[in-house]
Amino acid sequence: MQHNEEQPLSGGNVSAEVVRVGDTVRRPAGPWTPAVHALLTHLHESGFRAAPRPLGIDDQGREVLTFVPGNVVWPARFASMRPARRLARVARLIRDFHDAVQDFTPPSDAQWQVLIPAEGATDEAGIIAHQDLAPWNLVVSEQDDWAFIDWDTAAPGSRLWDVAYAMHGFIPLSAHPDWQCADAGARLRVFADAYGLDEAERRQLVPLLGRRTRSMHDFLRGQAARGNQPWTTLWAGGHGDAWRGDAAYIEQREEHWERVLLAG
Known part of the structure; x- marks a missing residue:
């Protein structure tokens, strides 16, 4: 590929107009872009490298x-997440991100692309969460380097809000017969x-698993009703x-999730 040649990048559900140019990616910017770039810069300066680095505006x-x-893990390479050690690596990577973002102070004029208002976004547990930590946003290289992409919907949230969503995708907590484990x-x-997670966080997490998953259904329903x-x-x-369906599957098994999470 020529250094200045634009190569469309496919994959994901919102990839229109995303192109690769040399060793860079170009994406449509929005009012949230300066805040997201400040976040990504902070992560790199904090030593968290499992995310793209911002290079400005073209x-x-x-x-x-x-x-x-x-390559993005979902769906063709999702089997690579099956070993427990790989699942644990995802969890530790997310913990590293949350620890790195904990002391991030957003710009005073920060605007975020808030798709779904997050629980815990305004209390003491609040952080700027990724909001879409899922297999379709995890890239694994041939050298087995891992990184999360698509940070444009990062917004105020909480650790558990991100964790509940990530658990749904990476375990996965799915009602679909092809993915249910x-x-x-x-x-x-x-x-x-x-x-x-400590004991208190595990107790908080159990009901959040279903609510976080159902929030995606409700979001899509609302956007579809508006024709967006x-x-x-x-x-x-x-x-x-x-x-x-996934939300119902999760909610019906809350007692089981609590038992396994709190077992000694």
């Missing part, structure tokens, strides 16, 4: 980020242990039904 008004080499409880415990894209297309394609 002459077309697009944000410029370092290109993260590798018989050892979901054991994998939930692996994730919680690797992240380092790409959410209307996703709703028509059954994504809302999938999130609702």
Whole structure:
């Protein structure tokens, strides 16, 4: 590829107009871009490198980020997340991000792209959360370097808000027969242990698992009712039904999740 040649990047649900140029990625910018770039700069200065580095705005008004080499895990490479040690690595990576972001002070004029108001966003546990820590945003390189991408919806949230969402995707906590796993409880415990959740956090997490998942269904339903894209297309394609089914699956098993998380 020529250094200045634009190569469209596919994958994900909101990838229109995202291109690679040399060792950079160019994406449409928005009012939230300066705050997101401040966040990513802070993460790199704190030693967290599992995220792209911001390089400013190009002459077309697009944000410029370092290109993260590798392949997105979901769906073709999701089997690589099956070993417990790989699941634990995801949890530790998320913990590293949360620890690095804990002392981040957003710019005074920060604007965030808030898609779903997060529980715990305004209390003492509040952080700037990624909001979409999932297999479709985890890139793994041939050298087995891992990084999360798509930070444009980072916004006020909490550690548990991010963790509940990540557990849904990486365990996974799914009602779909192709993805449902018989050892979901054991994998939930692996994730919680690797992240380092204490007993109080585990008790708070259990009901949050279902609420966080159901919030995705409710968000898609609301956006589809307004005709907003790409959410209307996703709703028509059954994504809302999938999130609702997963939420019901999770909620019906809350006692089981609590037992495995709190077992001595």
